[in-house]
Amino acid sequence: MTLALCLLFLYSFDSMLQPTWGAWSDADVHAIRKSILSNTTYHRLTRPAETMTVNVSLSLLTVNFLDVRTQTLSTTGWLTVEWQDDRLSWNAATYPDVDHVYTLDSEVWKPELFIDNSVADVSILQDSNVMFKVQRDGVVEWKLPRIFTTFCDVDVTYYPFDTQNCVIEITSWAYTIDEISLRATRDSVHKEDLKPHGEWTVLSSSTELRELHETKVNGYTEIFSQLDFFIKMQRKSNYYITSVLLPVILTSYLNIFVFLLPTDSGEKVGFILTVLLALAVLLTLVSDSIPSTSINTSVLSVYLAVTLCLGVVCCFLTVLVIKINFKEQDTPISDGWRLIYDKILLPCSCWNKRFYKSARRRESVSSVDLKDETVVMEYDGEKNESSPEPEPSDKLKWTHVATVMDHFFLVVMGIVTTMSSITFMIALSAGGALNQR
Numbered sequence: 001m002t003l004a005l006c007l008l009f010l011y012s013f014d015s016m017l018q019p020t021w022g023a024w025s026d027a028d029v030h031a032i033r034k035s036i037l038s039n040t041t042y043h044r045l046t047r048p049a050e051t052m053t054v055n056v057s058l059s060l061l062t063v064n065f066l067d068v069r070t071q072t073l074s075t076t077g078w079l080t081v082e083w084q085d086d087r088l089s090w091n092a093a094t095y096p097d098v099d100h101v102y103t104l105d106s107e108v109w110k111p112e113l114f115i116d117n118s119v120a121d122v123s124i125l126q127d128s129n130v131m132f133k134v135q136r137d138g139v140v141e142w143k144l145p146r147i148f149t150t151f152c153d154v155d156v157t158y159y160p161f162d163t164q165n166c167v168i169e170i171t172s173w174a175y176t177i178d179e180i181s182l183r184a185t186r187d188s189v190h191k192e193d194l195k196p197h198g199e200w201t202v203l204s205s206s207t208e209l210r211e212l213h214e215t216k217v218n219g220y221t222e223i224f225s226q227l228d229f230f231i232k233m234q235r236k237s238n239y240y241i242t243s244v245l246l247p248v249i250l251t252s253y254l255n256i257f258v259f260l261l262p263t264d265s266g267e268k269v270g271f272i273l274t275v276l277l278a279l280a281v282l283l284t285l286v287s288d289s290i291p292s293t294s295i296n297t298s299v300l301s302v303y304l305a306v307t308l309c310l311g312v313v314c315c316f317l318t319v320l321v322i323k324i325n326f327k328e329q330d331t332p333i334s335d336g337w338r339l340i341y342d343k344i345l346l347p348c349s350c351w352n353k354r355f356y357k358s359a360r361r362r363e364s365v366s367s368v369d370l371k372d373e374t375v376v377m378e379y380d381g382e383k384n385e386s387s388p389e390p391e392p393s394d395k396l397k398w399t400h401v402a403t404v405m406d407h408f409f410l411v412v413m414g415i416v417t418t419m420s421s422i423t424f425m426i427a428l429s430a431g432g433a434l435n436q437r
Helices: 002-017 026-036 238-253 256-260 268-288 299-325 335-348 353-365 373-379 398-435
Strands: 052-067 072-084 100-103 113-115 132-135 139-151 163-172 180-184 200-215 221-235
Touching (some): 026 100, 180 200, 238 299, 238 398, 299 398
Parallel strands (some): 052 180
Antiparallel strands (some): 052 072, 113 163, 200 221
């Protein structure tokens, strides 16, 4: 019994030392490559069939940048291209443990593909270092890593709440649609390996099969198969809210502060010109960050232009107020100015009656001898029943008109600036939200 157990152990140990027949070996791979790539049966310049169906998919790794100024999108990813080549198949019974082999670009036929909207490398897609995976049923898989630099038709209407829909166009270069037909492997771009970007968020993607028509000199039209990969991206607007929108809105309100400055200070014109210069600089900075095109006009640029026009209007009104304020006080005020003063300037400027009376008191005090104790008491705000308050049309001077005009323009321009700012901000946010759909 012991001898039998020893012989069984020796037999098992000897079996473990023997080579395993039927396992994968480099000799089998070499034999398969020699048989399927024989010069007598395979030629890499000959199509495997009359009409080839090529399946293409796009996988993204990163979104490098979207240059809005040059309308250029740069992404990193790879193309997965598959097609059937029956000449590269082998008998599974002969080599059951080898289900695929690898070949080089110079050994097998491949479809001539081209990125139609490329702006960096206008050439046929190829890489001599990338290997082709050939399965035993003749399916060839080609994975080509690449940096895709393509043209993107940028729409800056709702900048910086804009959403861009860029496309990468893959088309057949030498073969017409009767020879090569492109098909999408997936309905969208593969994004599982996509890294987050600091400025853009990829919302969605899709694929579309199109036909590219090319008309020859003799009038004959060739049709090529084209596959479009759409990438929809939304701009992350938090940075632009604090660095672009907030300064623009705050600067637009500086226009109306010119009407708060006293006319006698001599700083009104200098202040409004400084604000106009700041608005012009902001308009230049924003214009430099968006493409120079007339197809799409940015709402933000229109808002800056409107604000600049309001600044010019405020400058004109300021000069008008200064001119009226420094008129000769002995110049009589016409009935037209009195009507404008009583019916338009006072009611529409929300003028405070008590403030008006105080201003008229100060004006009265400045025109009499300050030694008069009765007048001094009236100026100090003490109530004097024996001295009636003057009516708006009595003793009206040009300084009174200028003061009320300042307040009137402050109210009007404040309302106009607020309404324009609210309108444009609603247009930006609402338009950006609708553009995401």
